[in-house]
Structures are given as structure tokens and as C-alpha cells.
Amino acid sequence: MPQLRSGPNLSRIATSLGVSVATVSNALSGKGRVSERLAEKIRDHARALGYVPSHAGRALRTGRSGVLGLVLPDISNPLFPKIAQAIEFAAASAGYGVLIADSRGDVATQTEAINRLVERGVEGMIIVPRRATRIAAASCPVAVIDTASTPGNTVAADHWQGGQLIAAHLADLGHKRILIIGNNPESNVQNDRADGIRSGLHEDMSCESLWIEKLERRAGTGCSLGLARKVEQGHTAFAALSDLQALRALTELQLHGIKVPANVSVTGFDDLIWSPVTAPALTTVKMDMDKIAEIAVEALLDSIGTSSIPEGRIVTAKVDRVPMHLIIRQSSGPRSPLSNLERENS
Amino acid sequence: MPQLRSGPNLSRIATSLGVSVATVSNALSGKGRVSERLAEKIRDHARALGYVPSHAGRALRTGRSGVLGLVLPDISNPLFPKIAQAIEFAAASAGYGVLIADSRGDVATQTEAINRLVERGVEGMIIVPRRATRIAAASCPVAVIDTASTPGNTVAADHWQGGQLIAAHLADLGHKRILIIGNNPESNVQNDRADGIRSGLHEDMSCESLWIEKLERRAGTGCSLGLARKVEQGHTAFAALSDLQALRALTELQLHGIKVPANVSVTGFDDLIWSPVTAPALTTVKMDMDKIAEIAVEALLDSIGTSSIPEGRIVTAKVDRVPMHLIIRQSSGPRSPLSNLERENS
DNA sequence: CTGAAAGCGCTTACAG
DNA sequence: CTGAAAGCGCTTACAG
Numbered sequence: 001m002p003q004l005r006s007g008p009n010l011s012r013i014a015t016s017l018g019v020s021v022a023t024v025s026n027a028l029s030g031k032g033r034v035s036e037r038l039a040e041k042i043r044d045h046a047r048a049l050g051y052v053p054s055h056a057g058r059a060l061r062t063g064r065s066g067v068l069g070l071v072l073p074d075i076s077n078p079l080f081p082k083i084a085q086a087i088e089f090a091a092a093s094a095g096y097g098v099l100i101a102d103s104r105g106d107v108a109t110q111t112e113a114i115n116r117l118v119e120r121g122v123e124g125m126i127i128v129p130r131r132a133t134r135i136a137a138a139s140c141p142v143a144v145i146d147t148a149s150t151p152g153n154t155v156a157a158d159h160w161q162g163g164q165l166i167a168a169h170l171a172d173l174g175h176k177r178i179l180i181i182g183n184n185p186e187s188n189v190q191n192d193r194a195d196g197i198r199s200g201l202h203e204d205m206s207c208e209s210l211w212i213e214k215l216e217r218r219a220g221t222g223c224s225l226g227l228a229r230k231v232e233q234g235h236t237a238f239a240a241l242s243d244l245q246a247l248r249a250l251t252e253l254q255l256h257g258i259k260v261p262a263n264v265s266v267t268g269f270d271d272l273i274w275s276p277v278t279a280p281a282l283t284t285v286k287m288d289m290d291k292i293a294e295i296a297v298e299a300l301l302d303s304i305g306t307s308s309i310p311e312g313r314i315v316t317a318k319v320d321r322v323p324m325h326l327i328i329r330q331s332s333g334p335r336s337p338l339s340n341l342e343r344e345n346s
Numbered sequence: 347m348p349q350l351r352s353g354p355n356l357s358r359i360a361t362s363l364g365v366s367v368a369t370v371s372n373a374l375s376g377k378g379r380v381s382e383r384l385a386e387k388i389r390d391h392a393r394a395l396g397y398v399p400s401h402a403g404r405a406l407r408t409g410r411s412g413v414l415g416l417v418l419p420d421i422s423n424p425l426f427p428k429i430a431q432a433i434e435f436a437a438a439s440a441g442y443g444v445l446i447a448d449s450r451g452d453v454a455t456q457t458e459a460i461n462r463l464v465e466r467g468v469e470g471m472i473i474v475p476r477r478a479t480r481i482a483a484a485s486c487p488v489a490v491i492d493t494a495s496t497p498g499n500t501v502a503a504d505h506w507q508g509g510q511l512i513a514a515h516l517a518d519l520g521h522k523r524i525l526i527i528g529n530n531p532e533s534n535v536q537n538d539r540a541d542g543i544r545s546g547l548h549e550d551m552s553c554e555s556l557w558i559e560k561l562e563r564r565a566g567t568g569c570s571l572g573l574a575r576k577v578e579q580g581h582t583a584f585a586a587l588s589d590l591q592a593l594r595a596l597t598e599l600q601l602h603g604i605k606v607p608a609n610v611s612v613t614g615f616d617d618l619i620w621s622p623v624t625a626p627a628l629t630t631v632k633m634d635m636d637k638i639a640e641i642a643v644e645a646l647l648d649s650i651g652t653s654s655i656p657e658g659r660i661v662t663a664k665v666d667r668v669p670m671h672l673i674i675r676q677s678s679g680p681r682s683p684l685s686n687l688e689r690e691n692s
Numbered sequence: 693c694t695g696a697a698a699g700c701g702c703t704t705a706c707a708g
Numbered sequence: 709c710t711g712a713a714a715g716c717g718c719t720t721a722c723a724g
Contacts (some may be wrong), residue, residue: 003399007485009701020711025703035709052485055467057701059402060716066466067445078619081426088448097466099413099443102434120412120443121401139353139398222627244620247593251625254600273424274590274620279598281568355717366695371719381693403717406700695724701720708711 008049009057017127028053058100059121063242068096068300069117069125073103073110078244078272079289083145086293087126096123120190124300126293141303142294148186155296155320157287159269162324163196165241165285166267169326172203173265173334175237178207179230181249182241185211190241198238208235212245225249228256236264236335243268243275243284250278250331261333271327280330291322354395355403365390374399394666405467414442414646415463415471419449419456423637424590424618432639433472440647442469470646471560472639484606487649492534501642501666502635505535505615507526508670509542512585512613517548518612519680521583523551528587528597531557536587539615543585554581558591560575571595574602582610582681589614589621589630596624596677608681617673626676635666 010028014021020044027042028051034042059065068091072080091098099120101113110129117125124141135233144154180197182190198207210230216223227238227249238253240246246268253260260266260280261266268275271286271294356374360367365388373380374397382387405411418426423607426514428444437444444464447459456475464469470487490500516524526543528536540555545554556576564567573584576686584591584599592614599606606612606626615623617632 010703011701019700022703022712023710026699029703031704033709038709052465052620054406054701055465055656056402056405057716059701060400060406060700060718061702061704063716065402070446078427080430081424084426084430085448085450088446089450092447097445097462100416100430101438102431102433102445104431104435113713116438116443119398119401224625244623247620247623248623251597251600253604254597255625257603259601272620274593274618276568277590277594279570279601280596321483356719357717367717368696368719369694371717372694373720377719379693384693403700406702406716406720407702407718407720565715693724696721697722698720700718703724704714706711706713708709 008046008051009054013042013046013049017042031063050168064304065121065123065207066096067099067120067122068297069099069101069114069120069122070126071101071110071113071117071125073105073106073113073127073129078279079270079271079287082289083128085295086289087160089290090293090297094297097299123304124294126300130201141300143300145238145292145296155292155299157323158321158326159192159324160196160199161321162269162285162287162326163193163198164200165207165324166193166210166269166327167197167200169267169283169332170237170239170265170311171200173237173332175265175335176205177233177235177318178205178237178239179235180207180209180239181225181245182209182211183245184213185209193241208240212248225252227252228258231258231264238264238266240266240268242273243270243282246275246282246284246331247278250280250282260331261292261335263334263335265332267332276329278331283329283332284327285324286327287324288322292320295320295322354392354397355400355448359388359392359397360396362395363388367618404656410476410650411467411469412442413445413466413519414643415445415447415460415466417447417456417459417463417471417473418671419452419459419473421473425616425633428635429474429621429639432635433643435636436639436643440643442643442647469650472646473641487646489646491638491642501542501638501645503638503670505538505670506542506545507667508615508631508633509539509544510546511542511670511672512539512615513543513546513551515613515629515674515678516583516585516611517546517551519583519678521611521681522551523579523581524551524583524585525573526553526555526585526587526634528555528557528569529591530559531555538585553585558594571598573598574604577604577610583678584610584612586612586614589616589628592628592630592677593624596626596628602635606677607681609681611678611681613678622675624677629675629678630673631670632673633670635670638666641666641668 010021010024015025023034024042028046029040036131088098099117099122101117103109103113118139122140126143126145128145139175146154146156155331185191196210198306201207238249241248246266250260253264258264268282268284271284275282275284356367356370360370370388371378373385374392416433434444445463445468447463449455449459465483468486472489472491474491486571492500492502526540528540531537582596586595592612596606596612599610604610614628615632617630621628621630
């Protein structure tokens, strides 16, 4: 038999104290079946010995691994740091660890990643699906963080309401012609956001949509978005459906000598790490990731607790939409009365 | 005793096939102590039953959890997605899972996060330390991803060499006066990069350094970097020590009507997700994260394998510097012969 | 080639 | 209040 652990185990503590392992176990777990005097003595001794409970032993006996899986099929998602941080925090608060799995953007390997987690004995998992992916039920409880368009067991930011915040903000600033800039109209998230914006426009406002992936399929990756043209046509507000697209818009406008926010406004979504850093800093809408993670983890733990037998297809039934928050920065503002563009031909 | 698992275990397979658990175990693990005929029969049956081995049982018996820890004390680090992805991939390739731990930027909780991982039985961990943090030896092998300034057991990109790439590139473009833009001169990474740049300048080139944190302590967060002034003074190249700072520089320059790259060049470091998206796209230097992760994980596994008793303070002795790669995009280029700035007062 | 048995470290009825 | 015992699922010498 292999030399398994370096540290002491319950048995070592027990014999060195002349008591039984059962008593040590009870004392350390605080179940109170041990006299306070003895319990304290045991705890002290355990601490002195640097006792660390064996996770494997406990897991085997109790049937719970104390681990949740986090599946991020599209890890290049710039929201990933915040999601991971929030999930890790919520899980740790509940005494759980978080195992990550990534399918490197490949839809096919998503199932494989999920299986790896199941084999590692996760008690449940949180999945942030790739765009438009339907999650096949796994053999453990699952919580999905996505747009609420996915049926069931989903926690999501209220992207639609976030869009309304943008619309209201742009209306307040007096903008009349909005250009919505998204990446792909098949993304549920982006669609919800765009619909939210449209629904929040006043009657005297109008908007068009520009989808970058479509454009690039025609004009090539990294092509100009033609925003200078849009400005000439009278658009004064560029509402991107993600900060990523807002960054592209902002820099392209600046490249053409258009001043933000004096001539036009630019807004984004997500409040990515760098969005306060641009000059001007980016107005954006932020999801409350901590809240979302908290709900997802809680739903998962509920579902785990409910079913002592985590047999197939049990999923959280909870559906939640967490409100988003507008963060106003310098990239959006009223147009200057004389918008002399001072444009340059480029 | 609790209903532990839903699926079949070795014993179930064994009895239903009329063989012993030992034989089933041997057949499934492919150790070859079973006749091929029987082994195949067992494997088929196991598959048909949907057998998933119990991780806890195996871990308890073998003393190996098959899990590595990834400690990210500064999860807001924009490199995090790439690091996590690379580590997860390298670990998965070696049959290991990855447990994440985050100390939310708080140096004090780093130790706590490490302890949580130890309690969860990780066999080793990879730590990306907070700036200037010294890692206290944990009770398992540790690999550190950082600048090579940290002594011992470290894997890092060769930031210094990356700086030289930038210097050579700017020299090629004919730039004479460089402004290095960093966040904090106490960051080993940033210092290595800056030193690399300085060391690579030709004799007829000069450079100054601008540290944003210092500036902001005087002038307030989000203050102007005064780059327009620097351009007037004759600087033509702005070499940021991270894409984050490059973004700030690029947008500030554009805000002031300075054209990139016609008037000045801007370069960054890290090749963050959005750096190809700006207009103009950002020239940058990229670390080979996959390589770094591979080395870190390999070093860890070596160290784990070596010591059957992973008792205290065993660390990887390997020190590696992985070369960086220059990615030339539009933000750096030769100055236009007539650099009529067409500046605007702002 | 196959099986019986021990044991990893823990928790939990159960008995005293 | 405390202890003896069983057993979670697995792997690995050892015996046949």
C-alpha cells in the first residue's frame, strides 16, 4: 500500500490521545456528542498536529465531493474573469470548490468537458453555454447562466432591461438617430439587448442595426464599419451590444476625427475591465455577476440538497433575471450645439 | 448509510458478470492481468451499464486526487482567460482536473485560498502571484508563473526579450524618441519589459518613462496622460508595457486628433482579446501561454511523481523563460513624411 | 488467468 | 458521553 498522506489522520489523533476515532470525528465535526472538555482537548491536539481532513475519505463515505463544475465553452468570453470570480466566491461561501472545464470554443467538445466533470464527481455544474447551444442534460444538477431565452433552469442578467436603460439614457441626451452595433444577430444575448434598446426609444427616435459578422463576411475581417458615413447620414449615437464592439466603434470614429462625445455618443455593454480606461471612458451597462452567481449556486445547492440521489436529469427549476445597471461615463453626452466635425478624409 | 451513487460500481459489474471485483478493476484499468476475451466482455458490460468510476474511491485508495489547484490572486488580471484556458488544457491532457481559487485581489486571503486548495487535496498548484508577493511554501508542490525575478520554481514569459522585440521594431520604423508607458514601476513584469526596451534601443534613440499610477496619485484617477504634450516635444513612439495602457494611450492620442500610425506609433504587450479590434489594431507582444502552462504543469507533475510522499515544501526547481512573439498590426508604422498634425485644442 | 482479502480515511447508526 | 464496527468504491499485493 502506498504512503498516502503526510499529515496525521483521525486514527493517529485518536491513539495519541487514547480515545476512539469516532470520538475524534465527532469532536472535530462539532456534532456535540462529545463532552466539551474532551472535544476541546481533541481540537487543540488536532490543530497542534496540523490535521487536515482527508477530502477523499469524507467524500467516499458521505457521497458528496463538495465540488461544483464550471463549464465555460467559450473561455475567450471577456466576461470570464468576472464570472469565474463570482462563481468561485459564491461556491466557496457555501463550502464548495470549483472545478473548471473549457471546451476551447469547440461545441463538439462541450459534452466531453461536461463528462470529465461528472467523472470527477462534481455535485452539480454551472454552464455558460456557447451562443445558441442547447445543453444536453447531464447526470447531475445543472444551472445555466445565459439569456433567459433558454428554457428552464436559467439565471441571467436582464439584457432586455439593460437595453432599455441605454435607450432611456440616449433619449435623455437628446439623440434621435441611433445605430445599434452588434456582432451576430443569432446571439440571444445580443438580440435581447437590441430589442430592449428598440423598445425603449421614444416616438421621435429611430434606429438601425449593424451586425459586424455579417459585414465582415462580405468585406473581410477587420474592415471599416463605415461609421463616418453613418455620422454624415445623421446618426449621433452608437449603441454597441458589447464593450468589445463599442471599442471598435469608438476607435474607428476617433480615427476619422469624429469627437466623442462632442459629436456623437458611444455606449457599450458589460463593463469590461478596460472600459473605464479608454479616452473618453466608456458608458456601459453592467451585469450584477455576483448576484447571478449567487442565484446559480444557490439553485444548484437546493437541487443537490433536495435529491439525496442525484440521479439523472435533475435540474434547477428556477428562472431569474437579474437587473443590469447603467454606468455613465464620458463617451456619451449631449452633442455640442455646433458640431463642426473637422473631419479628415481617410 | 446514505444512498451514495446512482450509477453502478465495480461490485455491481462483478456480480452481474459472475467475476470478482479485482478482475473487473484490472480489466477496466487495462493492466493486462486479464485475458483479452474476458476483459473485453467486462468493458462492454461496463459501458452498457454506464459505469463511471468513483473518483473518491480511487483517490482514497491511491492517495492521489488527480486535481491541481490554480491560484489567481488577481483575477482581474486581463490575462486570466488565457492562463486559465492554457492551464486547464495542459492539466486535462495529463488527466488532471483544475480547481480554481481566487483571493479577490486581497493579498491577505491568498494564504487562505491556498489552504482551501490543500484541504481539497490538490496534488500541486500553479500560482500566479499578485505583484511582488512572495509565495509561502505550501504543503504541496508549487509552480509559479511570474517574471523570472522570483527565485526558483518559476515559469515565465521572457518579458525582457519581449521588450527587445519592441525596441527593434520601433528602431526599424525609424523612431528616435520613445515614451515607455507603464502602470507601476514596482511590477517585476513591467520592469523587465521596460528594461528590455531600453536595452534594445540604438545609440541614436532615447526614451523616457511614464508611470500611470504615480501620475494618478498626483492628478487623480483617469487623468490625462499628457501625451499630446509629449508629441509636441518630439516623441513619436509610445511603447506601453501592457495593452491596457496602450489602449489608454491610443484613445487619448486620437482624442487629441493625433493620427496613429501616421503621426505616432503605439505598441502594447499581451495581445489581449480586444487588441486586434481597435482602429487601428494594436501592435503588441504576445506570451506563449500554452507553452508556459505546459511547462508549469509538467514541472508540477514531475515533482509530484518524484516524491511519493508529497510532504512539505517540495517545489519545482525548474526555471524557464519562454520567448515572446511580436505581432505587428496597424498601430505602429513609419511616420508620414509630412506629419501635419492637424491638432485641435481640447 | 482469476479471486479473496486488506485497507485507504472517514462518518454514522448502534450498543454500552 | 464514549467506543466498536461496518462500509463508502477502489486498487494492489498475494495466493491459487
